[in-house]
Amino acid sequence: MKHSTVRNSLTNVFPLLINGESKDQDAVSIAQPESARERKLLQELKDSEQRHALTLQVTNDGIWSWDLNADRIDYSDRWKSMVGCTAREIKHNPVEWLVRVHPAEREKLRQKLTACRQGEIDRFEMEYSLLHRDGQYRFMYCKCLAVKDVQGVVKSLIGCQTDITEQKQIKAQLNYVADYDKLTKLPNRQLFIAKLSGISELKQHPNYRFGILCLDLDRFKNVNHHYGHSTGDRLLSKIVDQLKSCLKTQDIIARIGGDEFAILLAGFNRVDYPLEVAALIQQEFSKPIKVAEHAILISISIGIAVPQLVDNRLWENAPNNLVESLQNAEIAMHQAKAQGKSCNRVFESEAYLQHLAKTKSQDDLRQAIEQEQFELHYQPIVKLESRQLVGFEALIRWQHPQRGLILPAEFISLAEETGLITPIGWWVLRSACSQMVLWQQTNLDAKSMFISVNITGKQFSQPYAGDIIAQILSETGLNPSCLKLEITESEIIENIELVLSTVEKLKSLGVQLSMDDFGTGYSSLSYLHCLPVDTLKIDRSFIQGMQSNRSSGITAQCHQLELVKTIIKLAEVFNLDLIAEGIESEAQCATLMELGCQYAQGYLFSKPVSAVIAATLLK
Numbered sequence: 001m002k003h004s005t006v007r008n009s010l011t012n013v014f015p016l017l018i019n020g021e022s023k024d025q026d027a028v029s030i031a032q033p034e035s036a037r038e039r040k041l042l043q044e045l046k047d048s049e050q051r052h053a054l055t056l057q058v059t060n061d062g063i064w065s066w067d068l069n070a071d072r073i074d075y076s077d078r079w080k081s082m083v084g085c086t087a088r089e090i091k092h093n094p095v096e097w098l099v100r101v102h103p104a105e106r107e108k109l110r111q112k113l114t115a116c117r118q119g120e121i122d123r124f125e126m127e128y129s130l131l132h133r134d135g136q137y138r139f140m141y142c143k144c145l146a147v148k149d150v151q152g153v154v155k156s157l158i159g160c161q162t163d164i165t166e167q168k169q170i171k172a173q174l175n176y177v178a179d180y181d182k183l184t185k186l187p188n189r190q191l192f193i194a195k196l197s198g199i200s201e202l203k204q205h206p207n208y209r210f211g212i213l214c215l216d217l218d219r220f221k222n223v224n225h226h227y228g229h230s231t232g233d234r235l236l237s238k239i240v241d242q243l244k245s246c247l248k249t250q251d252i253i254a255r256i257g258g259d260e261f262a263i264l265l266a267g268f269n270r271v272d273y274p275l276e277v278a279a280l281i282q283q284e285f286s287k288p289i290k291v292a293e294h295a296i297l298i299s300i301s302i303g304i305a306v307p308q309l310v311d312n313r314l315w316e317n318a319p320n321n322l323v324e325s326l327q328n329a330e331i332a333m334h335q336a337k338a339q340g341k342s343c344n345r346v347f348e349s350e351a352y353l354q355h356l357a358k359t360k361s362q363d364d365l366r367q368a369i370e371q372e373q374f375e376l377h378y379q380p381i382v383k384l385e386s387r388q389l390v391g392f393e394a395l396i397r398w399q400h401p402q403r404g405l406i407l408p409a410e411f412i413s414l415a416e417e418t419g420l421i422t423p424i425g426w427w428v429l430r431s432a433c434s435q436m437v438l439w440q441q442t443n444l445d446a447k448s449m450f451i452s453v454n455i456t457g458k459q460f461s462q463p464y465a466g467d468i469i470a471q472i473l474s475e476t477g478l479n480p481s482c483l484k485l486e487i488t489e490s491e492i493i494e495n496i497e498l499v500l501s502t503v504e505k506l507k508s509l510g511v512q513l514s515m516d517d518f519g520t521g522y523s524s525l526s527y528l529h530c531l532p533v534d535t536l537k538i539d540r541s542f543i544q545g546m547q548s549n550r551s552s553g554i555t556a557q558c559h560q561l562e563l564v565k566t567i568i569k570l571a572e573v574f575n576l577d578l579i580a581e582g583i584e585s586e587a588q589c590a591t592l593m594e595l596g597c598q599y600a601q602g603y604l605f606s607k608p609v610s611a612v613i614a615a616t617l618l619k
């Protein structure tokens with residue numbers, strides 16, 4: 001290399017280091033060296049520059065220097081060759097560098113460089129991938145240093161990058177050996193557990209469920225013994241292929257022991273899904289597997305565990321839950337083996353069983369809405385004296401495809417908890433209103449009757465509840481005065497503010513309001529004056545207590561009678577209609593009439609009946 005080239009190259013690479021001296025050197029080169037001392041100095045300078053140039057040539061690192069004033073980067077020849085370019089092909093701008101950095105890392109590098117330029121940091125180190133001309137990315141380890149002047153202003157950045165692709169590959173190979181099973185290429189137990197621990201990073205989703213299966217090949221030792229280890233190995237590979245065919249892409253399968261596998265089922269909706277997969281696997285292995293000239297029948301014992309991923313506690317503790325579930329699945333697998341092999345066993349903890357039952361009911365309830373499995377029964381409400389029909393209470397029933405008719409006590413609270421009560425409740429209202437209109441079209445007497453519909457506090461306190469009810473009335477064509485909405489006293493009080501605003505709207509429409517199960521909740525006496533209710537329904541428990549009192553004469557039951565009397569008085573004072581619920585005997589009927597109660601509902605008159613039977617009662 002000629003002297004001038006060496007100097008240029010050094011000035012380019014270390015402009016600031018050199019700049020300070022360069023003026024003097026120029027001065028030296030312009031003025032002819034006269035003294036022996038000057039000649040000696042010049043010679044030393046030449047030698048030093050040559051050494052630097054040679055260092056640059058022999059170093060395996062790519063070096064760059066960024067003059068911030070001129071916004072010019074000088075890349076060493078080695079730097080350029082690291083991206084497959086010749087010395088002339090790379091220009092003096094930062095773009096040549098940044099554009100080659102992998103897009104995922106580019107911003108980070110840019111930020112670090114900016115921080116260095118602005119003096120926020122003095123240096124940084126970073127790994128990134130750099131695009132080579134051959135289209136492949138190479139891993140680079142980069143170091144950068146800010147060079148400041150005497151005032152502390154950053155004048156330039158200098159740095160180098162080392163190609164660490166080979167080290168990375170070796171590390172990856174070592175990791176692979178440590179984490180994967182050589183024969184089946186599946187993750188081993190260690191990696192499987194690590195993957196479970198990282199699962200909480202997965203996207204949160206209310207229906208995102210997990211299940212863990214632990215599989216053990218029954219009597220696999222016999223296979224090795226009988227057919228030899230190489231046949232055993234080939235069989236294992238085939239088994240893995242078959243297992244994979246039963247799984248989805250997001251599921252993870254691992255070989256956690258010689259003849260043991262673990263599977264993470266991830267992101268399914270149906271709570272039974274892990275059981276379905278286990279059954280599918282059993283079915284898949286019901287046929288012999290061909291290995292060379294042999295047909296080998298392999299049976300599998302499967303343990304299943306579903307983590308206790310209950311509600312929002314799920315994500316707080318997901319990794320522990322999953323790792324614990326692997327242990328539970330192994331326990332269940334050993335139980336399956338003890339049970340006689342070739343079968344599945346679910347890890348059963350009390351909490352899990354409860355969770356399973358609840359989630360199953362939720363799934364069923366959702367399906368019931370989709371498949372319209374609900375129906376309404378109607379219970380007559382009569383005038384006590386004449387026993388004349390004055391209206392019906394609509395009561396929901398669930399026609400479950402397997403379990404038959406289910407009463408509301410079994411599903412209303414679950415529907416409330418899950419929020420499913422809203423669609424169910426509006427369906428009830430719409431159906432009851434339509435039914436009433438149908439009856440009124442065929443029976444004139446029905447025009448003066450009402451239909452009572454139960455509404456939960458949750459529905460009632462929904463914003464726009466009043467508008468929804470108004471819309472249902474207008475769509476079905478029911479006269480609003482023929483609709484009575486029943487809401488229990490405790491639900492009114494829990495949501496009093498919201499209820500009041502809906503009530504106002506309903507009153508303006510002319511809809512009637514009933515306070516259901518009166519006397520069972522908090523004392524709602526203080527609310528009676530501010531709530532425009534039309535009817536009180538005395539709860540069944542009072543009626544039953546009152547009746548037993550007459551025959552047994554126990555003091556507590558005497559109180560019940562007194563309570564009924566008080567409620568009846570209260571209704572008189574507030575000018576409210578009164579319906580006694582759950583009348584089962586003539587004796588109850590007589591007492592209530594004596595006390596001045598006007599209306600009643602109960603098995604004595606009729607149980608809740610289907611719409612068809614209700615129509616005959618109307619006639």
Ligand code: C2E
Pocket residue numbers: 379394395396407408409412425428454455456486516517540581582583584601602603604608
């Ligand atoms: P509720 O509104 O107090 O309805 C009266 C309940 O008492 C009905 O039970 C009815 O069958 C029962 N009953 C009536 N007369 C007698 C009797 O003489 N003896 C006895 N032992 N029981 C009698 P059901 O239909 O099982 O409903 C229970 C509760 O479920 C209802 O109590 C109501 O709170 C709720 N419910 C029913 N349908 C709906 C609905 O469509 N929406 C909402 N939100 N809740 C509903």
Ligand code: MG
Pocket residue numbers: 393454486516
């Ligand atoms: Mg009711």
Ligand code: MG
Pocket residue numbers: 516517537539581
């Ligand atoms: Mg009631």
